[in-house]
Amino acid sequence: MSQPFRTEKGGRIDRTGELTFTFDGEEMHGHAGDTLASALLANGVHLVGRSFKYHRPRGILSAGSEEPNALVGVYRKGDQTPNLRATQVELYHGLQAVSQNRFPSLGFDVGAVNDLLSPLFPAGFYYKTFMWPKSFWDRVYEPIIRAAAGLGKPPKNPDHDTYGNLYAHCDVLVAGSGPSGLAAALAAAETGARVILCDEQAEFGGSLLSENSATIDGKDPAIWVAEIVARLAAMDNVTLLPRTTAFGYFAHNFIALAERVTEHLSDPDPRLPRERLWQVRAKEVVIAAGAIERPMVFPENDRPGILLADAGRTYLNRYGVKVGHKVLVATACDTAWQAAFDLADHGVEVVAIADLRESPPESLVSIAAARGIRVEAGCVVTGTLGRKRVRAALLGRMMTSGQVAAGGQIECDALLMSGGWTPTVSLFSQSRGKVVWEAETGAFVPGKSVQKERSAGAANGLYGLQASLTDGYAAGEGAARAATGKSATINHSRTSGGEAGTGGTLGALPHDRNASRVKAFVDYQNDVTAKDVKLAVREGMQSIEHIKRYTTTGMATDQGRLSNMNALQIASGALEKPLTDVGLTTFRQPFTPTTFGLFAGVSRGDFFDPVRKTPSHDWVVEKGGLFEDVGQWKRAWYFPKNGEDMHAAVERECRTVRESVGLFDASTLGKIEVAGPDAAEFLERMYTNPWKKLAPGRCRYGLLLNDAGFITDDGVIGRLADDRFHVTTTTGGAPSVFATMEDYLQTEWPELDVWITSTTDQYAVAAIQGPKAREVIAPFIEGIDLSAEALPHMSVKEAMFRGIPCRLFRISFTGELGFEINVPRRHGKMMWETLAGEIEKHGGTAYGTEAMHVLRAEKGYIIIGQDTDGTVTPQDAGMSWAIGKNKFDFVGKRGLERPDLKAENRKQLVGLLTKDPKIKLEEGAQVTTLENPATGTPADGHVTSSYYSPALGRTIALAIVRNGHALEGKTLYVPMPEGSIPVEVTGTVFYDKEGARLNV
Amino acid sequence: MLLIYCPYCQIERAEIEFRCGGEAHIARPSDPEKATDDDWVEFLYMRSNTKGIAAERWRHIHGCGRFFNAVRDTVSDEFLKVYKTGEAKPDLEAIAREAGK
Structure with missing residues (x-):
């Protein structure tokens, strides 16, 4: 149970009990309140990983989220999360952690040969090495790079955790809970403003939790923290979020927070999410992110046992852990001296303080002298010894010439270093603010605010405890006043000690x-x-x-x-340029690595994308039908019977529709109700076709263009009354057609008195198609005459279906006698089951989208987006007949007059019949005039639709071909890897060219 | 995510409720037949693609459904003015001056 580097007393850990954990399988002990890093250090473990490129042994460098070396994998629920920073992993009983980037073990790693070969891996190594030959790019180089890349191993299983998501609003968000953050939160909260205070650490207090040489209002800083946090916690207008990282600052003060809810618990409530994403809209933000210490760049500054000085102090004062028994402190600034003093006070041998400066402050030198610590001024570390743990440092004497003279070797088992402090400007930078150089402190600090934020304390370049508190109060008061207009007077705490110090x-x-x-x-x-x-x-x-x-x-x-x-x-x-001219790179979101699970939240599995189901859905499932995804819709694709394959099922469905009757769920079609005195005028302007003279009770096929003149959608439109139309659109086009209509109505023709309403989800639609369609629906339709005379092709009537009001269209997308019945959505299942039962009596069948496609192609009915591609005009598609000749204007009319759209040689829609009736062309295959064109020859078109047609007993295809309308009867070719396929150009209607079957 | 004020609902809402409708004040010629090919190409395709202060159409598609116009700084994403469809195009330079851009 020994923790050889644990102090006798002190620290914020719970010494009353021990927690057991393992690192690379070895059992160790720590206390509640430890991080994995502090617990490892208490056990004397510094070597925790291997470096990325050279596989050098690495130890814990810091005590915060900036930790670059101590990246570990942590096992939970049978899988591991890689690349967690040991400095942020809270210790719990049973924690299992493993080191990374080593093989076969952390102590003996064959990859370490890279360190010896390092002259071969200079900067830009990848760019210089993995260049030629080109054929090696994907087959040789990429696998090598991928194998070498990364530190941890990704988890193997799907993420078993859940993630929460919350939206929140507040007046003031304070990011960071050190002295300035707590002061800001209190000052803002006392005005009554709604405050959110978040901190990435488990405990609020930041640097105050490891500060024991200063006092606030005469108290130990940690006690002051507890009092302030208790005050905040008692206020209804304050939300306290520990373990919560403000990782993203986005436009308009939108801040993303990642709250780690259960990962620090040994046995969390399974109902709780692993993490919670907070999407916060803050009126004002106070960035109190503090500052981090800079490493010193001297040779071999990466050996295990070399830490940042303040981290050494944090491990000692907060976690009760000594980083070593013989510690060398190397510094260029005052603050690291306090680490040396604190260690000495805990009985650690501080072998020396090596200060880069020729004359460190006399006050510090005398304190060191009082503790008997050797001080070396004008002294630089020039190297270190020790492979898996530092065992000695080389010292050098700074000469006035700028040269360094060897200054001997000094034994140590830990080295604390400090090159000075760097304000954490990441969030400020993310808010699009530009930092400015402050020569006095040698740091980039936040410049002018771009968004409604202010930085406070060390993040603002203000070091020293009193300065941080004062700045925090001012920031909190200022933010609250800006957000709410309110202010309040609170007592400002006074500090002693905790001076900023100088140097760096x-x-x-x-x-x-x-x-x-x-x-x-x-x-x-x-x-x-x-x-x-x-x-x-x-x-x-x-x-x-x-x-x-x-x-x-x-x-x-x-x-x-x-x-x-x-x-x-x-x-x-x-x-040879000033530092400010070299520029600083921009910090981006996220502040620290963030899990994908947090972003995905509940949007996975069934919730990844909404699924839209039609009224026949359950029936289709029951009958063994297969589905096709059409946007978010699940549409019945085909219904295999008795072991049929797709081809056989589709052939049977097509034959049945042509010979008797078929039932098809057309509920997915877009539906828009257009009503009002100017409804006809509106449609007149939107669609190419004329609408004003269409009689109530009749339908017309409508073609929709954009103002460029290209086809964008189509559908049948029925006139229910003088001032009311039932518009249908394609399944995929429904939202965009509706949005386009709204756009023209609101912004171009606001004078029109028309309302449009999307009714896609309000109606269930069953299409009954085939010679027996009338007989199938007759028993259920009341109130109207279904005869050909009373209800001819392309008409619409309101009627009753089994007592339910319906809109009955007599229309066809198959070329057969057909009806489409629209009932309110809630009656869709009843209608479907009624009709499905009825068609069986007539030898009919339900059919899916595949048969629908074959049937429509036999008739040359186009599918927008399949037979057109956004560059096809009505003329190109052979649909000039759909254009109202005497219309003053419609969307696309002027566009069609553009020279390019009237030019010769446009690609036009044609039919293609392969010379061999058994060959089915590939959709998307290119069409050429030459049988074997040379590589690089532009194609003359491409196949858009291709099917086996049961009605014709052969294959058919539609294609967009250059000048296609003039090529009817000519032979073209579809070159394929197996050889060129000769095809004959035909018209687009393959079956019942006269349309006799429609008018029965 | 931007925060956008809808002048019809008279309320600020998150961007997710809105759709940007591109540059504002591109009027469709009222008598298309009289428009030259160049006029029509200008109307269809030519946009100023401003870096800085720009007037844009926005639609509160998941709210009231109305189109309105907004003046936005495309660099900072700051909204400087919103106004209803049909209102005259504001003096963008004056708005920029006022905002200190």
Whole structure:
């Protein structure tokens, strides 16, 4: 049960009990309140992973979400989630974690040979290596790159977790709960504003949770935090969201939060989601994201045991963990000294404080002296020793010449480093704000706000406890006033200690080593060294954007929060340009890696896309019919009987319709009710056809163009009364036709007195087609005469179907006698079952979309979007007859007059009959005039529809062919891999050309 | 996701309720027969594709269903003005000046 690096007391962990967990199968112990990282460190484990490219042993570097090295896989419910940052994984009993990117084991990894071969893997290695020959791109190089890419292994099974989604509104959203965030949240909340406070960590308080050398209002900062959080929690207008990352700042103050709900629990309530996506619209945002410490770029700065100084302090004060027994502190700024002091106070041997500065503040030097800590000023770390754990550091003496003189070796089992602080401007940058360079602190800080946000505290470039609090109060008050107009006076807390300090360094540090032989890491996760950045500049990269992509610096999951400033400084030096001229890359969403599950939410499986079902759906399922997806609709495709294959079933369905009768569910067709005094005038302007003289009770086929002159939709339109039309559209075109009608009505012809209403979902439609159609429906229709004289082809009447009001159309999409009965949707199932029972008595059949397509093609009826493609005019389709000759205007009329649309040589719709009646052409196959055209010869058209026609006992096809109407009777070719297929050009109507079967 | 004010509903709603209808104030020639081919091509295809202050049509498709016009800064996504269909095109330059663009 030993945790050799645990302190005697202190920290925010619960020492009353122990939690058991495993890392790479080895059982270890920790406490509630630990992260996986702190628990590993308590057990003396620094080596937690292998680096991306060189497979170098890596340890825990930080204590926050910026962690680049300690990426682990965590097993849950039999599968693992890869690439979790150990610094963010809360410890629970039974946690199983594994290291990544190593084989066969973390301690012995064969990939580490890459480190020795590293001269072969310079920056731009991929671009230089995987170039030629071209034939290797997809067969050789891609598999190699894919195998080497990535750290963790993706889970094997479908995601077994669920994810929640919430929308929220607030006056003030505060992101971050350090001193400035808590002050801002309190100041805003006291005005009565609705406040959401979120923090990515499990506990609110940020840096205050590891601060024990300062006081607030005379209290321990952690106690102050508890009091403020309790005050906030008691307020109805405040929502507190710990474990919640504000990962995306979008337009108009739309902020996305990822709340981790159950992942920190050993045995979570199965009803709870793993994560919850909060989509927040905030009137004002306070970004209190703090700042993160910069690593120092010295050779071998990546060995396990080397951590950021503040992380070392956090592990000590917050988690009660000593990062080592003999610690070297290397720094360029004041704040790291406090880490040394705190460690010394816990009995850790601080072997030295090596400060880059020639004269660190006297006050710090005297405190160090009082604790007996050796201080080396003007001292730089020039390298480290130790493979799987640092065991010594090389020191160098900074000379006035700028050179470095060797300064000996110092033994240590941990090294804490600090190059200074970088404000976390990610959210500000996501809000489209531009950062500005502040020379005094050597940092980019938020500039002018673009959206309704303000940064506070360290994120705003203000360090020091009192400055952060003051800035936080002001930000909270200002945000609340801007959002609600209200303000309130609250007591501002006073602090002592927690000074900002001075100092800091950027870029690679000087050393006395052979520069070509050492690696000083800039971006740990992507294994980018100072050398790589310099090489990129030498090879011609000028812009930071190019350097970033060439070297991949800043492209890891922290988006360069740790590395950017150092990389910029190195690039600036190599380019001999001021740092501000090199530019900074833009931070993008998400702030930290975010699961796909969070974005998908409940939209998966059956909820991925809505399914629209017709009234016959259950009946089709019961009868063993197959479905076809048409947009969101499930349409019956065909009904195989007695082991029939598709071809046999469709042939039987087609024959039955032509010989007796068939029943088809046409409910998916779009339906629009057009009503009002100007209804006829409106349709006159929308459709090519004339409508004013259409008598009530009659129907007409309508063709819809766009104003360019191309066919966009069609459908039969029935006139129910002088001022009322029942318009049908194609299944897929219903929404767009309705939207187009609204557009013209509202914005071009607002003077027309017309209402249009989509009624697609209000009516169920059964099509009864075939010579016996009249006999089938007769027993159920009341109130009208169904005879050919009283109800001729292309007419519509209102009647009753078994006592239910219906609209009865006599129309046909098969070329047979046909009726389409529209009843209110709720009666659709009754109508379908009634008719399905009746057709059986007449030897009829239900038929699906496949037979429907064959039957319509036999008649040359086009399908919009299949036989047309958005460049086909009515003339091209052989439908000039549908154009009203004497109309003043209609949508597309002027477009049709354009020279190109009247030109010779347009592609036109024709029929094609293969010379061999058994060969069925491929839809989409190209049509040519030459039998064996040379490669590269443009085609003269393509096949749009192709079927076996039972009625003709042979195959038929429709095609769009250049100048096709003039080619009737001529032979063309459809070249295929198996040889060219000769075809004869025909008209588009293959069956019952006179239409005799319609008028019975 | 943008936040858009519908001048008919007189309420701010999320972008998901709306559809952008492209550039505003492209009038369909009232007597198409008299329009030249160039006029018609201009009407059909030519758009200013402004980077900056632009007048656009929007439809509150999942709300009242009405088309209206809005002046938006296409760089910042800021809405500077919304107005009903049929109202005159505002002075975009004046709006830009006022917004300090």
